[in-house]
Amino acid sequence: NAGVMQNPRHLVRRRGQEARLRCSPMKGHSHVYWYRQLPEEGLKFMVYLQKENIIDESGMPKERFSAEFPKEGPSILRIQQVVRGDSAAYFCASSPGEGEAFFGQGTRLTVV
C-alpha cells in the first residue's frame, strides 16, 4: 500500500497563474480531505470529498479555489490567479470513512 500520494511535492507559481495540486488516496479509501498549513501554523480544513461529490466545503475560500474528486483519477485542488498569500503547504488526507485519516507528504506552493 503506497499510502496517500500527492504531487507535485513543490510547486512555484507566479502571481496570477493557476496551481493544480493532485492527491491519490490510499487504496480502499473513498474519502478525501484537503488541508492548508501556513508557515508555523496548524492545519486548517478546506474541503471534504467523496467520489464525484463535494461533501463539505466549509473551509474553502469563496473565490479562486475549487476541488474535485472524479470517478477516475486523483482528487485535484485548483487555485486560480494565485496570490502571495496562497503560499503554504497543502495536505491531502484520506480515510475509509469511519476510520482514522492518513496524510500525504503535502505540496508546498510558493507564489513569487
Place this chain on the structure above:
Amino acid sequence: GENVEQHPSTLSVQEGDSAVIKCTYSDSASNYFPWYKQELGKRPQLIIDIRSNVGEKKDQRIAVTLNKTAKHFSLHITETQPEDSAVYFCAATGGGTSYGKLTFGQGTILTVHP
C-alpha cells in the same frame, strides 16, 4: 463550529523526562480525538487517538487521557528521547463518516535535549 485550544505552544524537556500537552475543545458532539506528530517539512503522522467511549489509552511511551465532562484531553510522553522532538498537534472531530474532517490545535513544539 468546533474550536480546539492547545497548550503549551513550546515545551522543552531533558531526555528521560515526561512531557504533557493539553487541549480543550468546544463542541460537546465531538467524539474522536487524534494526536499527530509532524517533523520539519514532513507530513503529520498519527501517533495515537482516543474515542469518547474511553477515558484513557496507552501505547508504549505514549498515553492520551480524555475528560468529556470538562472537554479536555491530554497527551503524555514518558521517558522522552531526542527523536521525540517535533511539533505535536491535537485534533477533534464529530466522527461518523467525517473522521477526516478535523479541527486542529495550534501545535506544540517539543524539544528534547540530550
